[in-house]
Amino acid sequence: MTGATSADAVGPRGVPERIVHQADALTWLRARGLLVGASVITSLPDVSELPALGFDGWRAWFEDAAVLTMSTVPREGVAIFFQSDIKRGGGWLDKGALVSRAAERAGMGLLFHKIVCRKPPGTVTYGRASYSHLLGFATVLRPSLRRITADVLSDAGFMPGSKAMGVKACVDACRFVLQETTTRTIVDPFCGWGTALAVANAMGMDAVGVDLSARMCKRARLLRVDLEGERG
Numbered sequence: 001m002t003g004a005t006s007a008d009a010v011g012p013r014g015v016p017e018r019i020v021h022q023a024d025a026l027t028w029l030r031a032r033g034l035l036v037g038a039s040v041i042t043s044l045p046d047v048s049e050l051p052a053l054g055f056d057g058w059r060a061w062f063e064d065a066a067v068l069t070m071s072t073v074p075r076e077g078v079a080i081f082f083q084s085d086i087k088r089g090g091g092w093l094d095k096g097a098l099v100s101r102a103a104e105r106a107g108m109g110l111l112f113h114k115i116v117c118r119k120p121p122g123t124v125t126y127g128r129a130s131y132s133h134l135l136g137f138a139t140v141l142r143p144s145l146r147r148i149t150a151d152v153l154s155d156a157g158f159m160p161g162s163k164a165m166g167v168k169a170c171v172d173a174c175r176f177v178l179q180e181t182t183t184r185t186i187v188d189p190f191c192g193w194g195t196a197l198a199v200a201n202a203m204g205m206d207a208v209g210v211d212l213s214a215r216m217c218k219r220a221r222l223l224r225v226d227l228e229g230e231r232g
């Protein structure tokens, strides 16, 4: 479904809510408009997830999708992206750079750029980098230097799927939202397994997810994470 209303974004305080829509994220975001009271934590799909677009088509789609996502984030919120670089045909695709270019187009400033190790440092990988970028952007909001946190996360934490965000990375992102913004709803328009949604709920925030896949929506509605044990 598409066209969610503001009423589905915030539940009664005390019991964090999770709502997951099966929809095309771009259609949903355009229909939904400004996500008042919310911040975004997301991970846009890799080229391997959208093969029909071809590499150049996917690059253009990725940047436009990031711009649209950022344009729905209100002034009181932040947009946080978890993205993994890929090695392709002897070259290297820097998704952190793609998201940063989108932020310039959306008129947002970079608040932080962290490196999250998905494999132990020193691990050689083929195809996908062993680290991910965790980038935070906002229009006017700027974080307090007194509450600055680490630039390198040595462990992404439990990942429910191969392309999922790690629980520890989501905890870091949600903590930033709680400390630096007044927003208390996390929206993930490409929610996949629902890692960001489950962590947001576990940290007391409401969560709204969108995914094209019925299978992923089902998983995202059910995922529970243990913030201490980091596993599901």
Ligand SMILES: C[S@@+](CC[C@H](N)C(=O)[O-])C[C@H]1O[C@@H](n2cnc3c(N)ncnc32)[C@H](O)[C@@H]1O
Pocket (backbone or CB within 6 Å): 023, 024, 025, 026, 042, 043, 044, 045, 046, 049, 161, 163, 164, 165, 166, 189, 190, 191, 192, 193, 194, 195, 196, 210, 211, 212, 213, 216
């Ligand atoms: C990188 S994965 C997200 C992983 C997620 N952050 C997690 O922790 O599990 C990208 C997701 O985007 C979904 N997707 C791809 N195209 C989409 C679209 N147009 N609208 C909504 N979801 C889409 C895929 O089904 C996939 O689950």
